Amino acid sequence: MPATLIVKTSSMGDVIQYLPAVTDLARHRPELAIDWLVEAPFAPLARLHPAVRRVIPVRLRTWRKTLLTRRTRDAIGELLKGLREADYARTLDAQGLFKSALLARAGRAPISGYGRGSAREAIATLFYDQRFDVSWDLHAVTRNRALTAAAFGYDLDGDPDYGVRAPAAAPDSWQISAPYAVLFTATARDEKLWPESHWIALGRALSARGLRCALPAGNDAERTRANRIATAVPGADIVPAMGLAELSRVIADARLAVGVDTGLSHLAAALRVPVVALYVATEPGANGVAGDATAINLGGTGQCPTPDEVLAALTPWLPA
Template sequence: MNVLIVRTSSMGDLIHTWPAITELKTHYPNIRLTWLAEESFADIARLHPQVAEVLTLRWRSWRKGLLRPAAWRELRELKRKLRDTHFDLVLDSQGLIKSAIPARWARAPLAGLDWKSARESLASLFYDKKHTVSRSLSAIDRNRLLFGLSFGYAPEGAPSFGVAAGERPAWMLSGRYAVLLHATSRASKEWPEARWIELGGELSARHDLVTVLPWGSDKEKARAERLAAQLPAAVVAPKMSLSEAAGLLGHASAVVGVDTGLAHLANALQVPLVAIYTDTDPQQTGVVETPWATNLGNVGQCPTTEEVMRALQARRDWT
């Protein structure tokens, strides 16, 4: 059976689809899975070992350049690829117009969320098979239930992301390190720089850990450099692909991060993790709490450095 999964963005949304992929392949190991994702997040789809092929689209780029012939050529090529490949079923787990349209291009039976369940209700009009999934559930539970309803099984047990860390980055010297994920999508989600400096100092003095500071934009790089200049043992990471970031996170002794997709990636790789929330509710957007991972904070709350250290030291495998 040849199946197309449509989940185009964002990073966290793709990571939250991994447990459903793992569970589906447990029930039906002979299914061949193709995943359609935004080009900038395709590495996340590729990290799952049960995904045979990843197709990419560039909605964001195409939307900005609809008058460019190159954009239309790329659109036609993707449409041709989807039309000419035989799929027995297409499952759009995103529930948006921008995901439902290319899902329909595949010309196969199309399953998705119903009018009340989809993030954009109009997307449900594109689907042949529509399923009800409560919007009060976490993203991971919603995906698992949608997959189960679409393929005829009931999700059971704790979620299994099914993804390994990959190789430790060659630029990272030997020894133990902690990754500080200081960058997030908006200022209201940030943790104060002074607390990152306190935390890095504690990790170095009490646990002999080097702190690693990733970044994704010039603004984030500048903050990483400011923090590193005030920390006793810190490394500003080079520009990394998502697969390289997975290697960095997967071999860390600890990860502390704000509300960002990389925190969910660390969660999936089962490293000791504390996720900090200052402007969002972790019940809705937090990491999956496990013996390795916990959430701190909430809307209008800002955890202290001491609270973060206590939570980190309570995680399994913390040394």
């Protein structure tokens, strides 16, 4: 079976927003095996798509800090050797960066990518054999789908289908029988945070409507903040630390989700969980949650949605 390599390394949201393009490619070019080169922390997300044959993890963020160590040099050498030896029919650099173009060039297959005016870094286009201009005015999901359709020669059609499948069962560390809402209260930049008082008001309102609130948290700072919110919300739970694949099952089993500008909000949309994404320092525009009518964006730069506005958006999915 001929194979193709997709280079889409990061970030979490970018990786999730590429999943519908994988669905398209598998449907229109079923004769192709699809491999995906992705940053190791996000590899579990690529593995959620059944059309991905092989996930190739890289650790560019770590390697930059340890470039002179023997272990890093050996890991890079092994990766490049594997890419050179792989018999890919085509490589698609869907990232459009200098670093992703270098990774694409490590293999022997012809490379497709964005045109000079469409790539994030124009220098990346010097490494491509085929270049395609895709408008920046399109949503990121549509841009990914359009680029992939152009590179593999089929017409873009239909609504986006993320195609992911969460693990069949929730991890043993998370067992809850009551209906619940999952709240993504943490994000990488403080200016994107929704006020704790708003989370508490929303959590209490959801609790009064019969939903328990589940709050995932990553590092210690996120867990400390989530604990402050959960302590003030009746019946709220902190989701135990777990991998992205396991967390996807926790999200998939939720009645609904609310989150700030973070990759987990996109994951909820991908899993077809009704989600309201909150923006206070950025515009949702071309990068907001996308899917069907169950993916809703509120707010924008300098705007802060109120708990009442969030509840109003959630009304179709609240218990009677």
